[in-house]
Amino acid sequence: MTANEAHRLALANQYRDTLLRDVMPFWLQHGIDHEHGGYLTCLNRDGSVLDTDKSIWFQGRGAWMFATLYQTVEPHAPWIEAARSGIEFLRRHGASADGKLYFSVTRDGQPLRMRRYVYSESFAAIANAAYAHATGEAQAAEDAVKLFASYLEHSFTPGRMPPKVEPATRPMRGIGPLMIGIATAQELRAHLGDVTVSGRNCTEWIDHFIAQIARDFMKPELEALMESVGAYGEVLDHFEGRQLNPGHALEAAWFIMHEGKLRGDQQLVQTGLTILDWMWRRGWDEEHGGIFYFRDLRHLPVPEYWHDMKFWWPHCEAIIATLLAWTLTGEARYATWHQQVHDWSFRHFADPEHGEWYGYLHRDGSLSVPLKGNLWKGPFHLPRMLWYCWKLLEPSANAAKEPA
Amino acid sequence: MTANEAHRLALANQYRDTLLRDVMPFWLQHGIDHEHGGYLTCLNRDGSVLDTDKSIWFQGRGAWMFATLYQTVEPHAPWIEAARSGIEFLRRHGASADGKLYFSVTRDGQPLRMRRYVYSESFAAIANAAYAHATGEAQAAEDAVKLFASYLEHSFTPGRMPPKVEPATRPMRGIGPLMIGIATAQELRAHLGDVTVSGRNCTEWIDHFIAQIARDFMKPELEALMESVGAYGEVLDHFEGRQLNPGHALEAAWFIMHEGKLRGDQQLVQTGLTILDWMWRRGWDEEHGGIFYFRDLRHLPVPEYWHDMKFWWPHCEAIIATLLAWTLTGEARYATWHQQVHDWSFRHFADPEHGEWYGYLHRDGSLSVPLKGNLWKGPFHLPRMLWYCWKLLEPSANAAKEPA
Numbered sequence: 001m002t003a004n005e006a007h008r009l010a011l012a013n014q015y016r017d018t019l020l021r022d023v024m025p026f027w028l029q030h031g032i033d034h035e036h037g038g039y040l041t042c043l044n045r046d047g048s049v050l051d052t053d054k055s056i057w058f059q060g061r062g063a064w065m066f067a068t069l070y071q072t073v074e075p076h077a078p079w080i081e082a083a084r085s086g087i088e089f090l091r092r093h094g095a096s097a098d099g100k101l102y103f104s105v106t107r108d109g110q111p112l113r114m115r116r117y118v119y120s121e122s123f124a125a126i127a128n129a130a131y132a133h134a135t136g137e138a139q140a141a142e143d144a145v146k147l148f149a150s151y152l153e154h155s156f157t158p159g160r161m162p163p164k165v166e167p168a169t170r171p172m173r174g175i176g177p178l179m180i181g182i183a184t185a186q187e188l189r190a191h192l193g194d195v196t197v198s199g200r201n202c203t204e205w206i207d208h209f210i211a212q213i214a215r216d217f218m219k220p221e222l223e224a225l226m227e228s229v230g231a232y233g234e235v236l237d238h239f240e241g242r243q244l245n246p247g248h249a250l251e252a253a254w255f256i257m258h259e260g261k262l263r264g265d266q267q268l269v270q271t272g273l274t275i276l277d278w279m280w281r282r283g284w285d286e287e288h289g290g291i292f293y294f295r296d297l298r299h300l301p302v303p304e305y306w307h308d309m310k311f312w313w314p315h316c317e318a319i320i321a322t323l324l325a326w327t328l329t330g331e332a333r334y335a336t337w338h339q340q341v342h343d344w345s346f347r348h349f350a351d352p353e354h355g356e357w358y359g360y361l362h363r364d365g366s367l368s369v370p371l372k373g374n375l376w377k378g379p380f381h382l383p384r385m386l387w388y389c390w391k392l393l394e395p396s397a398n399a400a401k402e403p404a
Numbered sequence: 405m406t407a408n409e410a411h412r413l414a415l416a417n418q419y420r421d422t423l424l425r426d427v428m429p430f431w432l433q434h435g436i437d438h439e440h441g442g443y444l445t446c447l448n449r450d451g452s453v454l455d456t457d458k459s460i461w462f463q464g465r466g467a468w469m470f471a472t473l474y475q476t477v478e479p480h481a482p483w484i485e486a487a488r489s490g491i492e493f494l495r496r497h498g499a500s501a502d503g504k505l506y507f508s509v510t511r512d513g514q515p516l517r518m519r520r521y522v523y524s525e526s527f528a529a530i531a532n533a534a535y536a537h538a539t540g541e542a543q544a545a546e547d548a549v550k551l552f553a554s555y556l557e558h559s560f561t562p563g564r565m566p567p568k569v570e571p572a573t574r575p576m577r578g579i580g581p582l583m584i585g586i587a588t589a590q591e592l593r594a595h596l597g598d599v600t601v602s603g604r605n606c607t608e609w610i611d612h613f614i615a616q617i618a619r620d621f622m623k624p625e626l627e628a629l630m631e632s633v634g635a636y637g638e639v640l641d642h643f644e645g646r647q648l649n650p651g652h653a654l655e656a657a658w659f660i661m662h663e664g665k666l667r668g669d670q671q672l673v674q675t676g677l678t679i680l681d682w683m684w685r686r687g688w689d690e691e692h693g694g695i696f697y698f699r700d701l702r703h704l705p706v707p708e709y710w711h712d713m714k715f716w717w718p719h720c721e722a723i724i725a726t727l728l729a730w731t732l733t734g735e736a737r738y739a740t741w742h743q744q745v746h747d748w749s750f751r752h753f754a755d756p757e758h759g760e761w762y763g764y765l766h767r768d769g770s771l772s773v774p775l776k777g778n779l780w781k782g783p784f785h786l787p788r789m790l791w792y793c794w795k796l797l798e799p800s801a802n803a804a805k806e807p808a
Contacts (some may be wrong), residue, residue, distance in 0.1 A: 050643065052642070110573040166516055305713060309709060374707040
């Protein structure tokens with residue numbers, strides 16, 4: 001075994017062990033609601049419940065994670081039971097009368113908040129797709145397609161989603177619906193085949209979304225991936241228009257690299273690498289280490305209060321993006337960046353005493369809050385990263401089960 | 405002159421000089437839009453413009469501040485011109501077709517964001533009231549009453565404001581509309597007399613709001629002023645229900661003490677003091693100094709990312725509340741608390757090089773962002789505190805012009 005192979009194996013073991021012996025046991029033990037079904041994610045450091053309200057995002061994200069592990073790691077009964085619990089909670093309590101999914105509900109499923117956007121739908125779609133694949137259940141496959149169709153309709157029908165900013169004054173487009181569209185289509189295709197949804201098959205939707213990102217959100221002259229742009233891709237020189245989200249950009253980068261890898265398409269891989277190169281340099285904190293939450297395109301002050309905090313999820317996305325870039329290219333800078341963000345993250349976010357990761361650190365890496373979950377943090381970014389990176393580094397042993 | 409008198413005079417001079425030689429010159433020099441009227445508040449450390457978008461809140465808040473200084477300090481022409489600029493911008497560009505005020509507009513007044521709530525109305529009301537008093541303009545007096553009526557109607561007509569949380573599941577009431585109601589009614593009364601608006605005169609509205617706060621939001625058994633409660637004042641044991649906002653509470657405390665002082669009503673003064681006693685102890689950071697942004701009722705983790713940051717405005721409210729408590733009672737603990745928060749604030753927020761205060765510090769007092777203004781920070785909390793405290797400490801020289 002070469003030194004490089006040994007290093008890869010050690011990394012793979014660390015990702016696997018953290019996933020299987022630390023993170024998933026934490027959620028199985030503390031996050032399953034055995035009374036009402038679904039997942040409780042608002043958990044304190046030790047797993048005790050801080051709030052019983054349920055995130056609809058996380059009913060989908062959690063079910064996707066459990067079903068994916070069941071299908072790609074081993075058919076462990078508690079995982080598929082946990083997945084079923086989330087799927088069934090979504091079926092009973094996820095949707096309002098008009099079919100749109102809520103953002104949050106009470107522990108027993110009474111509606112709390114409906115929001116404008118439709119990420120609940122995208123996460124429920126991937127949950128149903130993975131669950132259908134794992135169980136063969138036809139209803140779940142059908143629901144996955146319907147949910148993705150609803151996501152597409154609300155996200156991309158002009159005027160369908162109430163805009164935050166008056167579109168007659170300042171039409172704006174965000175990258176979020178495009179990048180989540182890519183990941184959702186990738187998951188549907190992985191589990192259901194290249195199904196047609198709302199007039200395009202999954203691969204065509206992915207091409208469509210990547211083309212828009214490349215044309216309107218990538219700015220080679222500025223070396224930046226924009227988070228939002230004007231109707232024609234123009235930079236909006238206001239706080240919101242200049243606000244870059246490095247974690248989001250690195251997530252988009254690995255979605256696109258992953259697509260390039262699956263297709264053997266070097267141009268797609270290069271698109272993802274370009275985004276990674278630009279946004280790593282904008283996002284990495286040279287002084288304290290870690291990835292900033294927001295940066296300004298022109299290096300001006302950012303008004304969002306948590307702009308310089310270190311959140312767990314951009315670090316998860318950065319670990320995947322740099323590792324994928326390294327395995328695809330072998331270039332030294334990606335190995336270096338991966339080691340930097342891997343080491344910083346495991347050193348600052350991990351909680352050896354109670355398991356899982358903290359989510360929210362100050363800029364200098366000190367703890368802001370000890371909770372392990374809330375409506376935005378649950379069994380998703382961290383276990384997805386551990387699973388993806390483990391599988392990426394163990395191709396020979398798991399060729400058939402590599403992330404696809 | 406006693407040592408106490410000398411201390412009071414030194415403080416008064418510091419507040420006056422900071423107001424007249426530092427803060428107001430900063431806004432007059434950098435914040436007035438001589439091209440389109442109104443105020444630009446999104447300013448960098450040195451006063452340069454970061455974003456030309458305009459806050460409708462701050463068109464009202466700024467006009468109130470300028471008109472108040474003109475009327476209570478001296479009839480300085482640039483102040484009343486600045487006030488007029490904000491008032492006229494509001495008249496031309498503040499309202500949508502149905503009369504509800506926007507939250508933000510472009511530099512030249514095109515609509516950007518409309519929000520659910522109606523604080524734009526309350527701040528425009530006090531601006532028009534102070535401007536009417538300063539100039540004798542009848543239109544402004546009439547507009548002040550209309551704007552307060554609109555505030556009351558949207559805030560307190562059941563079902564009028566779209567709720568954030570489904571009221572059939574979890575009816576919630578926030579303290580914000582009540583405390584801003586008190587301050588708005590106080591300002592209208594100070595400038596227009598005790599006018600009747602929507603069936604109650606200002607004093608009756610104040611009594612109505614304070615009674616609700618005392619009955620439903622003050623929890624003697626918990627020694628806390630709640631930020632939100634259920635329909636009958638019950639504590640909602642969820643993240644949002646447990647979330648305390650010490651700066652907001654200290655602001656409410658001094659609104660109520662101020663009312664008690666004006667009326668010579670010791671019971672009202674005591675209500676304000678009680679809130680101050682409870683919330684100082686919950687809000688003051690014993691480790692690093694300064695006032696926390698959010699605290700949990702049961703000392704559990706708070707999910708809002710900026711919970712432990714130190715913002716300028718809670719410190720301004722704490723300086724007023726402790727100084728007013730000290731002048732009303734002479735009790736040593738209020739003098740101590742005032743000195744603590746005064747010293748911490750002037751040491752950490754001030755920018756001797758460019759003037760004004762920074763707005764956003766990390767928990768340890770280090771700078772998070774160097775900007776001097778955005779859509780939520782402008783010529784209001786800091787100059788209001790400096791003006792109120794200066795006037796409070798110089799009663800003999802300014803009896804007729806004391807805050808009323």
